[in-house]
Amino acid sequence: MSILRQLFGPFKEEVWQQLAAEINADYVEGGFWKGSKVEASVHEWTITLDTYTVSTGKTHITYTRMRAPYVNKDGFRFRIYRKGVFSGLGKMLGMQDVEIGFPEFDDNFIIQGNDETKLQLLFQHLKIQQLIDAQPAINLEVKDDDGWLSTQFPEDVDQLVFTVVGVIKDVERLKWLYELFAELLQQLCRIGSAYEDDPNVML
Template identity: 50%
Template sequence: MSLLKALFGPSREEIWRQLSGEVGGRFHEGGLFTQSAVQARTDDWIITLDTYTQHTGNTHQTFTRLRAPYFNPEGFRFEIYRAGLFSELGKVLGMEDIEVGHTRFDRDFVIKSNAPRRVRRLFDNRKIRHLIDAQPKIHLSVKGHDGLFGKFPAGVDELHFRSTGTIKDLAQLRTLFDLFAEVLRQVCHEGKAYEDDVRIHIRRLRAPGGRIKDKYVLWEGDGPRRDAAAALGRLGDPAAVPALASVLEDEDTLLGARAIEALARIQDRKAVAPLVRFLGDTREADGAPVGDRVADALRKLGEGELVGIVAGAFGGDFGRLKAYDGEYRAQIIEALGDALERFSGTHAANALAEIHAVEALPRLREALRSTGSGNPAGQAISSAIKALEARAALPRAAAASDVNVDTLPRSAQEPL
């Protein structure tokens, strides 16, 4: 044992390396300009432990912090610290002092929040109260999404802990990771085991995708959203259809693929309309075009004939499309409009003209601005615009609802 170790005990790096193993995390070695850190995943969240230095004039102070971004669309805020510390914090955020109904806890801690009922539910959790009470110094709060670490996606905030000095107590650090995991489960999942909870999976699906990165990756939203889509398909509840349909055009095509599979499994007729629009989508999704995946899903929903009609139009066969008088005309027109700038743009433009889709004129004009008229697709789009503009200019036959019955001629015998 070295003299320094005998005098001061294990170094921070030694303690934090051991911690990373105990929490199933990863130790990040510090460098010349970076501090060492520990990161661990729990459910959908990444918990990051590191230190930072705050400079004030000629003095500087080191803080240990933990942080974990999470989806917080309701804007729930709370702040807790031991009584006598940070007494002015929270006021500028519009938060009020709250008693949560546990006498000793209310005596020892100051709690502020913008949602009193919700913060009481949070601290009704006995395990959370116990883990907080185990911390000799604590400042635990929710930080807004435009804090020190860059702009977070809309709806994402950060659970944040800080304490002065460098924490090297292994038991205390492990308790902090346990506290973060428990608080995140409570505020995001209300402490429930969420594997079979449709409402929670819908919430997970609506969270932002992508990454938040500082020195390390702090948030990865794509994986949890894909997992949520797959879970909703497994659970088969029609209540999930609108949420699944809302991610079909997401940039994450793998998420879209999972949503398409889920809609097919749920077998609800409300899924047909949002799926039809994507029949011509050529984006790659997990080894197959999105449009092919949509066609398979629609066949499972009993719409094989509809798939054949649209596929025929993309191939230049407009006969069945012209005869179609079903309920999905608007969605077919959207699918054709989306295909104007793809490989089947010529056929899509001709199809829109053949079915007299004057409602597609704005989309056709937009496509012409993008493609120009110097290629076959552009020429077809230009011709379709002319044909549909001519049709739109024709006098419209009056509907019965347009006629004022008081102006119609009456028979001589009809009473006034």
């Protein structure tokens, strides 16, 4: 075992290649300007795992990100993240915390959105709760298309986005994250908030 591996653990590339092999996904090598990524297909959706770096002056912060564009049928938006020291600030700034009726889950997470009934239908799903709880840190939301993959999606296409500080190099955690995306996308279809269509076909 190399000294670098002993100090820092396995390299991202090694872990992500293993992930791609285990979930039957594509590992895409990075280049000079772009980092490597993993792309997996779930029904008609494409789920992409990558990293990006934000410069804050003298320091650079790297994030792990997972995204999946989908046809948003009714404009339903949500955000969920773990409660922490800044959760109360969010409430003071006017963001409503919706409770779904599961006390332990409600105690651990802040859930916000534009349709309380659909928030409950989405997050009362026990498998989704378990997969969210398996993530030690989570910031998951529905956002506008940002033109990624060099494609500007139609107006009714949004993306499910997960971000967390740091590079995730735990294969099991990444597999659970892919499973979470698959469950969420399918549940969004069940509650009438997504179409099971490929967003690229909508162009």
